Amino acid sequence: MTPTMTRADAERRIKLGAGDRVAVVAGSGRLPVNVAEGLAEAGHSPFIVMLAGEADDDPKLASFEHDRLALEEIGSLVPLLKRHKITHVVLAGGVGRRPHWRQIRPTFALFRILPKILMALARGDDGLLRVIIGEIEAEGFKVVGAHEIVPDLLASEGPMTHARPQKGDLADLDAALAAARAIGALDIGQAAVAIGGRVVALEGVEGTDGLLQRVKELRHHGRVGGRKRGVLVKCAKPGQELRADLPGIGPATVDAAHAAGLAGIGVEAGHSLVLDFGETVKRADALGLFVVGLQAGGAQ
Amino acid sequence: MTPTMTRADAERRIKLGAGDRVAVVAGSGRLPVNVAEGLAEAGHSPFIVMLAGEADDDPKLASFEHDRLALEEIGSLVPLLKRHKITHVVLAGGVGRRPHWRQIRPTFALFRILPKILMALARGDDGLLRVIIGEIEAEGFKVVGAHEIVPDLLASEGPMTHARPQKGDLADLDAALAAARAIGALDIGQAAVAIGGRVVALEGVEGTDGLLQRVKELRHHGRVGGRKRGVLVKCAKPGQELRADLPGIGPATVDAAHAAGLAGIGVEAGHSLVLDFGETVKRADALGLFVVGLQAGGAQ
Numbered sequence: 001m002t003p004t005m006t007r008a009d010a011e012r013r014i015k016l017g018a019g020d021r022v023a024v025v026a027g028s029g030r031l032p033v034n035v036a037e038g039l040a041e042a043g044h045s046p047f048i049v050m051l052a053g054e055a056d057d058d059p060k061l062a063s064f065e066h067d068r069l070a071l072e073e074i075g076s077l078v079p080l081l082k083r084h085k086i087t088h089v090v091l092a093g094g095v096g097r098r099p100h101w102r103q104i105r106p107t108f109a110l111f112r113i114l115p116k117i118l119m120a121l122a123r124g125d126d127g128l129l130r131v132i133i134g135e136i137e138a139e140g141f142k143v144v145g146a147h148e149i150v151p152d153l154l155a156s157e158g159p160m161t162h163a164r165p166q167k168g169d170l171a172d173l174d175a176a177l178a179a180a181r182a183i184g185a186l187d188i189g190q191a192a193v194a195i196g197g198r199v200v201a202l203e204g205v206e207g208t209d210g211l212l213q214r215v216k217e218l219r220h221h222g223r224v225g226g227r228k229r230g231v232l233v234k235c236a237k238p239g240q241e242l243r244a245d246l247p248g249i250g251p252a253t254v255d256a257a258h259a260a261g262l263a264g265i266g267v268e269a270g271h272s273l274v275l276d277f278g279e280t281v282k283r284a285d286a287l288g289l290f291v292v293g294l295q296a297g298g299a300q
Numbered sequence: 301m302t303p304t305m306t307r308a309d310a311e312r313r314i315k316l317g318a319g320d321r322v323a324v325v326a327g328s329g330r331l332p333v334n335v336a337e338g339l340a341e342a343g344h345s346p347f348i349v350m351l352a353g354e355a356d357d358d359p360k361l362a363s364f365e366h367d368r369l370a371l372e373e374i375g376s377l378v379p380l381l382k383r384h385k386i387t388h389v390v391l392a393g394g395v396g397r398r399p400h401w402r403q404i405r406p407t408f409a410l411f412r413i414l415p416k417i418l419m420a421l422a423r424g425d426d427g428l429l430r431v432i433i434g435e436i437e438a439e440g441f442k443v444v445g446a447h448e449i450v451p452d453l454l455a456s457e458g459p460m461t462h463a464r465p466q467k468g469d470l471a472d473l474d475a476a477l478a479a480a481r482a483i484g485a486l487d488i489g490q491a492a493v494a495i496g497g498r499v500v501a502l503e504g505v506e507g508t509d510g511l512l513q514r515v516k517e518l519r520h521h522g523r524v525g526g527r528k529r530g531v532l533v534k535c536a537k538p539g540q541e542l543r544a545d546l547p548g549i550g551p552a553t554v555d556a557a558h559a560a561g562l563a564g565i566g567v568e569a570g571h572s573l574v575l576d577f578g579e580t581v582k583r584a585d586a587l588g589l590f591v592v593g594l595q596a597g598g599a600q
Contacts, residue, residue: 175486178486179486179488182482182483182485182486183482183483186478186479188502193504199486199504200504201504201506202483202488202502202504204493204499204500204501204514205500205518205521205524206501206518206521214504214506214514218504218505218506221505
């Protein structure tokens with residue numbers, strides 16, 4: 001971590017007692033690794049539940065005590081946690097696919113919550129996460145957010161990089177933030193790209209990588225062509241369940257934003273995660289991109 | 301036109317006098333052709349201003365009296381209209397690119413409105429259209445909407461096809477309509493696609509064709525995979541300048557929606573255009589898709 005990162009959010013950190021043990025339910029991406037390493041650095045030995053097809057084959061994760069679980073075996077999660085005497089659970093990382101329902105291994109616990117899960121799926125990701133969190137807590141575990149375990153992951157306000165937004169970038173940041181909030185309110189996506197003062201692309205299920213790939217291709221589009229710079233903004237959904245699915249960026253986001261010809265990235269301070277912080281900032285500095293924390297609930 | 305098309309909007313038709321002459325400023329797509337043919341059928345001989353790079357080489361359009369104009373010569377539009385004793389102007393069709401500012405042929409009229417145009421560009425398409433319409437009207441012409449010339453172009457309420465939305469499609473129509481309205485309010489796009497009850501993709505500058513192409517690719521995405529059906533919804537922006545840029549669908553939209561695996565299309569009744577109506581419905585019927593007019597200001 002660099003000195004540009006404030007520690008104002010450090011008080012959010014969960015106090016873990018001697019008998020406490022944290023399980024990291026690990027999806028894809030760098031967040032599970034960051035959380036596990038943060039726990040280890042603080043002297044706590046994490047237990048990793050690697051979601052098959054998402055987190056498997058990560059040697060860093062596999063270096064901790066771990067087990068694998070297919071999405072279809074999700075009904076076995078609670079028994080697994082109990083067997084390992086887990087007290088706290090962190091849901092970290094992405095889950096890019098939906099379970100194959102026909103392959104789900106039936107358990108009594110699962111049958112009990114299945115109607116809730118189906119209703120939640122119809123309401124979108126956020127609804128689903130709330131149900132899963134509620135069910136895990138009903139079993140006596142405490143579900144905590146990645147940022148409550150490793151507060152340094154939370155984006156701080158202001159520029160994190162040498163580069164800062166130029167005057168024209170501010171209009172892009174405003175426009176993209178308003179758009180990201182609007183689609184977040186509908187539980188569609190968390191990210192938007194603005195170029196030349198107007199929003200050109202919005203995130204759907206394709207995710208931020210797919211969004212940036214599209215922007216790269218749109219550079220040749222008649223309505224974008226010739227315009228330089230532009231920004232990516234990611235922000236949390238209004239009223240989002242902060243213990244899961246916080247928007248995040250990392251080194252790969254910086255690379256993809258640069259490949260899309262963007263000048264920088266804005267994230268909502270206090271409500272977004274910057275993964276592999278040192279590496280992310282280093283990469284952005286090397287490429288001349290800015291990464292800036294935007295005031296939460298600011299520009300609308 | 302088929303009997304399923306109501307004529308409730310026919311009273312919107314502009315009454316043209318003997319000395320009136322309508323110019324169709326023609327961008328890309330089928331709308332200029334539909335408007336020109338509608339005028340000709342009503343006994344009015346249209347004058348077509350074909351925007352170079354957008355409407356050129358359309359033999360149907362070229363069969364009417366016409367002239368060509370590059371976007372960069374837009375300052376010559378008013379003199380051209382005056383020369384042909386035009387009284388009414390319809391702006392019809394898409395303009396996919398922005399003018400090359402350096403190639404713009406300067407005229408005094410253009411220099412006068414350039415600051416307004418630049419400000420309007422920054423506010424998005426709708427702002428730009430308002431400025432252009434205002435300037436043309438300030439020169440004494442009456443700018444009318446395509447639907448005021450050919451009211452049958454407007455989508456009516458209810459199903460236009462043999463196929464009708466199934467129960468599951470109604471949730472998709474609601475979700476996509478709410479999303480399309482939200483991004484329309486931000487002047488980003490006019491269309492959204494929902495599959496399995498949730499919005500998966502939103503229109504940006506790539507346009508509806510690009511959106512549907514993306515949905516086709518997303519069919520293999522983990523979060524969409526396995527789900528059938530889904531809908532495209534297009535709707536007008538709230539408070540949209542109805543005399544230009546009304547959302548439209550046509551036979552090509554039906555083909556692209558079908559290729560994307562969608563079950564149907566919803567358009568906002570009274571605020572959307574169905575181009576080549578007979579052909580559009582015939583194509584949808586052949587493919588088993590529904591096309592339905594949604595109550596304007598209905599589901600939110």
